[in-house]
Amino acid sequence: MESTHRRVEEWSIRYHQLVAEKLKAQPERVLAKARANLARLRRQHPNSEPYMARWQALLEGPLDELLNVMVSPGEDARALRQCTPFAGVVPPRERSAAFREFAREWRRSRAAR
Template sequence: MRTSDLLAIGEAAILLRTTRQRILDLCARGLLPYVSVGPQRRVRRADVEALIETALTREQLEQLWLHQAIAIKFVANPFALLATAAANLSRLRALHVDGTGTEWLDRWQIVLDDGPGAVLDALTSPVDYAVRLRLMSPFAGVLSEVERRNVLDALAERRRVQVRSMRPQTRERVMRAV
């Protein structure tokens, strides 16, 4: 890794328009990977840029809504769901012995080890890093098929309401783009 790919904590804070302490908290919770350079932490520019919110695709929005529903169940019984996630993570590790999948599984392990607060951040955050993290989610099977369908139906209804409330010109432009 080139040194120019690494940012100081202060530089990352400027890019994310937040405080240095918030960046350090993200590092401590495993949501922002870092390397130690002497006594200081450095973060990869790509990881910082991944935290900048972007518009979510349809699939990413569905995953966010599903994981927000999982977060509701998680709040009610965090330790049972942490155990479920740990078991699922072990199964996923057996399936993904090498490759980029293992990197994301390692990141999930850090999040799970950090406890309920970090897990809730990962489940509910719309930032790109969390979106990519949820692609290898160890929370499969937490929602029943009925719960899953209810969440996706609610999202579809939200989309219909948004389309109905658009100005006709905007709706036309959106429909042409799809």
């Protein structure tokens, strides 16, 4: 089971690295999408408000801080990524291709053990 959790977490970081690339290239577009998603998430998940408030602060703060938290392996960042406001930022085909590559890398790394 630990392996499954680790794989999910590593994919989450990889996805957020893709989002970070989009954010650097088109900050206003990505931030607008994230803010709209965050507003929807707040309505749908009122019990997650502490995470939503943290995302709100990050979206309104310095870009470097947001980028660092998005890809941090730390426990706080891991918890935040579980309710990410960045859904839809990476186009489906690009996300699928990235996931397939991630899955190949994951299988190779496990086979090498």
